[in-house]
Amino acid sequence: MPKGHVSLVGAGPGAADLVTVRAAERLAEADVVLYDQLVPGAVVDAWAPQAYRECVGRRAQGPPCPVETVVSQLVGYARKGLAVVRLHQGDPGLYGRVADEILALIHAGVPWEWIPGVSAMLAAPAAAGIPLTRRSAARHVWVTTAHTTDGVGLPRVPKDPAWTGVILMGRDQQTTIRDVLLAQGWDPNTPVVVVGAASQPAEVVYKTTVRGLPVSIPDFLPTTVIVGAAAEFPVKEVRPPNSVKGSMDKD
Amino acid sequence: MPKGHVSLVGAGPGAADLVTVRAAERLAEADVVLYDQLVPGAVVDAWAPQAYRECVGRRAQGPPCPVETVVSQLVGYARKGLAVVRLHQGDPGLYGRVADEILALIHAGVPWEWIPGVSAMLAAPAAAGIPLTRRSAARHVWVTTAHTTDGVGLPRVPKDPAWTGVILMGRDQQTTIRDVLLAQGWDPNTPVVVVGAASQPAEVVYKTTVRGLPVSIPDFLPTTVIVGAAAEFPVKEVRPPNSVKGSMDKD
Numbered sequence: 001m002p003k004g005h006v007s008l009v010g011a012g013p014g015a016a017d018l019v020t021v022r023a024a025e026r027l028a029e030a031d032v033v034l035y036d037q038l039v040p041g042a043v044v045d046a047w048a049p050q051a052y053r054e055c056v057g058r059r060a061q062g063p064p065c066p067v068e069t070v071v072s073q074l075v076g077y078a079r080k081g082l083a084v085v086r087l088h089q090g091d092p093g094l095y096g097r098v099a100d101e102i103l104a105l106i107h108a109g110v111p112w113e114w115i116p117g118v119s120a121m122l123a124a125p126a127a128a129g130i131p132l133t134r135r136s137a138a139r140h141v142w143v144t145t146a147h148t149t150d151g152v153g154l155p156r157v158p159k160d161p162a163w164t165g166v167i168l169m170g171r172d173q174q175t176t177i178r179d180v181l182l183a184q185g186w187d188p189n190t191p192v193v194v195v196g197a198a199s200q201p202a203e204v205v206y207k208t209t210v211r212g213l214p215v216s217i218p219d220f221l222p223t224t225v226i227v228g229a230a231a232e233f234p235v236k237e238v239r240p241p242n243s244v245k246g247s248m249d250k251d
Numbered sequence: 252m253p254k255g256h257v258s259l260v261g262a263g264p265g266a267a268d269l270v271t272v273r274a275a276e277r278l279a280e281a282d283v284v285l286y287d288q289l290v291p292g293a294v295v296d297a298w299a300p301q302a303y304r305e306c307v308g309r310r311a312q313g314p315p316c317p318v319e320t321v322v323s324q325l326v327g328y329a330r331k332g333l334a335v336v337r338l339h340q341g342d343p344g345l346y347g348r349v350a351d352e353i354l355a356l357i358h359a360g361v362p363w364e365w366i367p368g369v370s371a372m373l374a375a376p377a378a379a380g381i382p383l384t385r386r387s388a389a390r391h392v393w394v395t396t397a398h399t400t401d402g403v404g405l406p407r408v409p410k411d412p413a414w415t416g417v418i419l420m421g422r423d424q425q426t427t428i429r430d431v432l433l434a435q436g437w438d439p440n441t442p443v444v445v446v447g448a449a450s451q452p453a454e455v456v457y458k459t460t461v462r463g464l465p466v467s468i469p470d471f472l473p474t475t476v477i478v479g480a481a482a483e484f485p486v487k488e489v490r491p492p493n494s495v496k497g498s499m500d501k502d
Contacts, residue, residue: 010373012271020369021275022268067386091373093382094392099484102380116377116450118271118367122261122342126367131343133396134350140406141345141394145384155391155413162406199367233350 003031004081006074006105008098010091010117011039014222015199016046018123022115026085027051032077034070035087036096038222040200048085057089067097071104078110089222090119095145095168121166124195124224128205130233138164138230146173146225154180164230171196171223174214181210181227191232196221207231254282255332257325257356259349261342261368262290265473266450267297269374273366277336278302283328285321286338287347289473291451299336308340318348322355329361340473341370346396346419372417375446375475379456381484389415389481397424397476405431415481422447422474425465432461432478442483447472458482 007026012018019027027033027047035044036057044053056065056073070086077084092098092114105112121143125132132141139162144155147169153176157165167177174194182188188211196204196217206215210227217223258277263269270278278284278298286295287308295304307316307324321337328335343349343365356363372394376383383392390413395406398420404427408416418428425445433439439462447455447468457466461478468474 010369013367015273017273017276018271018367020263020269020271022266024272025268091369091377093373093376093384095384096382097386099382099385099388102382102484114377114380116264116269116369116373118261118342118369119373122344122367122370122373125344126342126365129353129365131345131347131350131353133344133346135348137350139395140408142409143392143394144390155409155411157391158393158406158409160406233353 003083004078005111005113006078006084006086007113007115008086008092008101009088009115010119011035011043011087011089012118013090013120013123013199014040014043014197016040016043018118018199019043019047020115020117023047023117026083026115027087029083030085031082033085033087034073036089038089039087044087051085067100070097071101074101075104075108075110079108088117090121091117094119094121094143095147120168120198120222120224123198124166125226127195127198127203128193128226130193130226130231132164132166132226132230134230134233138162138228140164141166143168146170146177156184159184159186161229163228165227167225167227169222170194170225171217171221174225177225178210178213186210190227191229193226193231195224195226198222198224254334255329256362256364257329257335257337257352258364258366259337259343259352260339260366261370262286262294262338262340263369264341264371264374264450265291265294265448267291267294269369269450270294270298271366271368274298274368277334277366278338280334281336282333283335284338285324285335287340289340290338295338302336318351321348322352325352326355326359326361329356330359339368341372342368345370345372345394346398371419371449371473371475374449375417376477378446378449378454379444379477381444381477381482383415383417383477383481385481385484389413389479391415392417394419397421397428407435410435410437412480414479416478418476418478420473421445421476422468422472425476428476429461429464437461441478442480444477444482446475446477449473449475
């Protein structure tokens, strides 16, 4: 791999071993890792102990770094001939700021690649044991984020029971989610699963309904809300933090 | 990890190094790997050369194994005390048959776990350099599959330009996709990106419009169709197979 490049990498949902093998390889070769606040330090510790690291993402208690600052860092480090990894929580293409980063890298003529990752939209269902789609039941999925900079609430979402909804970054917006869904005419008894910190040590899974929102999720835990018939899959009850599906221990 | 269990594992989009580290570890420990037809043999070769392997998924040229056969194999091998990996293309929770498998494993009292993977819904945008969401532009995503056993076409999908659509397994359904979207009132000039075999050696990426469908994708390549304003992201033109974004070589 030539030096002086940027790898835009999905860090996965937080567990160090849910990065892809390719991501782990790029991290092991990295000189610099610029990472989102929501990427646990354990991921960088595990795979890039040698790298200079810097948090550039949006912070839970404050504004994100301006995207202009992030892209100037990406370009600057690459132009010094360094191997740069830009580590996005989950997958870069879902609610990251990767579009701005790609455009800046192209403009600057810096070589780049994009390594996809496991989004919380896939890891949260896995944590809860809730397939997003099922034969003869849930057939389609809508995905949105409750975390917007412009104050816009949920869009009008498909209400057909054949659709499963996934709302990312929903921890602080659960009351709004409930109110907007009810205002859109959803049945208050529609099943809901709320997953905090999917795959991480603090993982929590709650089963409830639209009416039952909000549930209590500790501060700073990235939270995914799954809405629809798919969420009534009869696998799990409310689980204490870090308990495990089936009867198998996590390692 | 105790023996006599089943790991439901996302194989990712096809490149051997786009499995997660956890998936690679389970494959290395596996006695038996039961895999979908769409999971390239290279993935199993790379990580589970020691395992007995068997294809149990839906075949391009024929019906899938009945799910009852698959689950009886999962249960049977686990009860023999073997470490069984059920390898699903992409992520198990999106258009796999993992729901049936989980219910059967619970019924049989077989320990199981679920390891999420990188779905083509994330790997195809990465291959094309097309973020599914962008600040001030695409804010939400809908996902569906063109491959149904009951002959149902596309559902009514959100037509707001703030929504990006992802249609999985769309290779043979592109004409239907075009006709249904036009019948739903979509602008024929809506941008579309079609990705065949994302991340695999045969990868192809085409930019077109709703009107421009279908594009020619070789037989047997799993195909993802991305629809909406997000698909006009100005990164890539039509690329020949296996060329690479930026100026960086894949390894």
